[in-house]
Structure formats: structure tokens, C-alpha cells
Amino acid sequence: MPDAPARAGVPTPTARRRSTLHPGAWWLWSLGLGTAATRTTNPLLLALLIAASGYVVATHRTAAPWARSYSAFARLALAVLLVRLVFAVFLGSPIPGTHVIATLPEVPLPHWAQGIRLGGEVTVEGLVFALYDGLKLATLLICVGAANALANPARLLKSLPGALYEMGVAVVVALTFAPNLIADVQRLRAARRLRGRPDRGIRGLLHVGLPVLEGALERSVALAAAMDARGYGRSADVPAPVRRTTTALTLGGLLGVCAGTYGLLTAEGGTYGLPVLLAGVAAALGGLRLGGRRTLRTRYRPDPWDLRAWLVAGSGAAVAALLALASASDPAALHPGVVPLTAPTLPLWPAAAVLLALLPAFAVPKEPS
Numbered sequence: 001m002p003d004a005p006a007r008a009g010v011p012t013p014t015a016r017r018r019s020t021l022h023p024g025a026w027w028l029w030s031l032g033l034g035t036a037a038t039r040t041t042n043p044l045l046l047a048l049l050i051a052a053s054g055y056v057v058a059t060h061r062t063a064a065p066w067a068r069s070y071s072a073f074a075r076l077a078l079a080v081l082l083v084r085l086v087f088a089v090f091l092g093s094p095i096p097g098t099h100v101i102a103t104l105p106e107v108p109l110p111h112w113a114q115g116i117r118l119g120g121e122v123t124v125e126g127l128v129f130a131l132y133d134g135l136k137l138a139t140l141l142i143c144v145g146a147a148n149a150l151a152n153p154a155r156l157l158k159s160l161p162g163a164l165y166e167m168g169v170a171v172v173v174a175l176t177f178a179p180n181l182i183a184d185v186q187r188l189r190a191a192r193r194l195r196g197r198p199d200r201g202i203r204g205l206l207h208v209g210l211p212v213l214e215g216a217l218e219r220s221v222a223l224a225a226a227m228d229a230r231g232y233g234r235s236a237d238v239p240a241p242v243r244r245t246t247t248a249l250t251l252g253g254l255l256g257v258c259a260g261t262y263g264l265l266t267a268e269g270g271t272y273g274l275p276v277l278l279a280g281v282a283a284a285l286g287g288l289r290l291g292g293r294r295t296l297r298t299r300y301r302p303d304p305w306d307l308r309a310w311l312v313a314g315s316g317a318a319v320a321a322l323l324a325l326a327s328a329s330d331p332a333a334l335h336p337g338v339v340p341l342t343a344p345t346l347p348l349w350p351a352a353a354v355l356l357a358l359l360p361a362f363a364v365p366k367e368p369s
Helices: 013-019 023-037 043-060 065-090 124-150 153-159 162-194 201-229 240-265 273-294 307-329 348-363
Strands: 100-107 118-123
Touching: 023 043, 023 124, 023 153, 023 307, 023 348, 043 124, 043 348, 065 118, 065 124, 065 162, 118 124, 162 201, 240 273, 307 348
Parallel strands: none
Antiparallel strands: 100 118
């Protein structure tokens, strides 16, 4: 059916679909950045990853409710970093240190709790190690938050294979819960401020909490009714041999992936690790392909995977691969020393590799709100 004529300044559905990026590309890009963050503890490289993902989010997120979740993930990352530092102060650190900052009263523990202490000496080396470790996890959370802010969860669900449709619905509902909750809290706090009522403190929290829970319950009921009206959970009848083949391929593929990954991580399995991993991935994909026959669903106006999607996903994969290569070739640059304590330096070509994460900011136009 042809698209309706567009009003002045309003894009048609075809133009809107052509200007949007496949949501899976955003997730592959962010997962690539998160993988790169796990390969280093250099705070300068981690800060560069955070800045790159934040810049792309600032230039490409829309006014949709899920786009507001990036600030929540940033606060969560800051909270994780602070908790990691607090644990290092009060529970000690496995890193030995000679630069003592303070000595806290140590609580004696029973013999069965050996290896754990409460209080004691707080060293600079222990705090720096906790800072590096917490910053790595915080960077990973911020990269995942970037995907939540950029990818439309409904379109992501539409792009999933048929065999993963039911699991994808559960994941999408879980991912959209936090952004909708944050939007409800902001809307109710703004309404209370306009009425001249307090929106902070315990009293404001109590008056805001009940309407938020009521709105969450109403959305749950509406979602259940919509899923029932669209025939969610109905499946087609497939022959028994196809079901058994699907189960065998899926389980065998997952076992192959586990065995191949173990082989790649150990020195003894370097010869068989990669072939077993590739065979397991192929078997799992075949099982998902056959499993999709049970799902009676069609796609209306599917999102195309075009050159821009390849560029976005490829930039994240390139950052992850180059950081993994740099971690193997020059581990001292990507993992600054703590004992003895040394100042981190910015390695040039790993930093240039991180800058590849900025490619979506220039290669992809902003989606229309």
C-alpha cells in the first residue's frame, strides 16, 4: 500500500524507515565497546570509551522514553564505582601496599572467616586497584546504557529470529521497564512542583511511589491484553523429527560453543578450540532456523540491514578486536602497574582504535523524533 502524502516537514513512513538504523547494529556496537572495556584497566582508555559512547548518544538519541535511560545507567555506574571503593576501604584489598593512608579499627573475625577482614590499613595501592576495577565495570554499564538509549526495543523485538521471539518479548519488557519507570517519576515530580508540593525527601518519595506503582500495574494489564489479542504464545504444529533435530542442533551447538570457548581460553585447547567453536555456532544457528517454524508471525516493514548498519557494528567490533590485540601485545600499557604504583599513560594506537567508536556519529544521520 503506498505511503500517505507527507505534510510539510513531516517525513513519510518510507523516508522514516530509510533514515533509521537497524537496532541490532546499535547493540553490536555497544557490546563491542563493552568487550573492549573488559580488556583494559587503563583509566585513560576507559575514560575515552565513556566519552566516545556519550558523544554518540548525545548526537543520536531521540525524545523517546527509552532514550532517557542513559543518565540512569551513568548514575548506576557511578554508584558501582563508589561501592567498590567503599568495599576496598572497609573490607580490605588483596593488593599489598606500603603507602598507608589511614588505619581503621579492625574487627576480629572467627577462624572460619580467614581471608576476610573488617577494617585495618587502607593503602593507596589498594584504593587505586579498586578504582581501576570499578571503573572497568562502570564503563561496561555505560556502554550497555548507550544501547538502551539508542535502540528502539520494539523494533529490536521485531528483528529477532522466530525461535527467540518469546524470550525476546520478556527481555524487551524488562528493558523498557526502567525507562518507563524513570519517565513516570519525572512526570509526577514535575506535576508536584507545579502544584507547589515537595518532590524530594521521604515525604515526596512516598507521594510519588504509589502513582508510579499504579502506572506500572496499568501498563502490565494493558500489555497482557495486547499480547493476548495478538495471539502471543500460539505455535504451529511441526513434525516430530523436526522437533528432535531442532533440540539436538541447539543443545549440541551450545555444548560446542562452551567446549570451543574453553579450548580458546586454555593453552592445551589451542588446536581444537576454534573449529569446535565455529561448528557449535553453526549448529546453534541451524537449530534456531528450524525452531522458527513453530512461530506463526510475520514482519511488517522489516528494518533493513544496510551499509550503515555494517559500519556501526563493524566499528564496535574493530574497537574490541584492536583492544584485545593491544592487551596481548603490550599488556603493561593497557594494565598500569599498582605494585609498584605507576602513573597510567595513554598508548597512542589503542587510543586511536577507541576513536573508531565515534564512526556512528558521522556515518549515521539522526533518526527523526
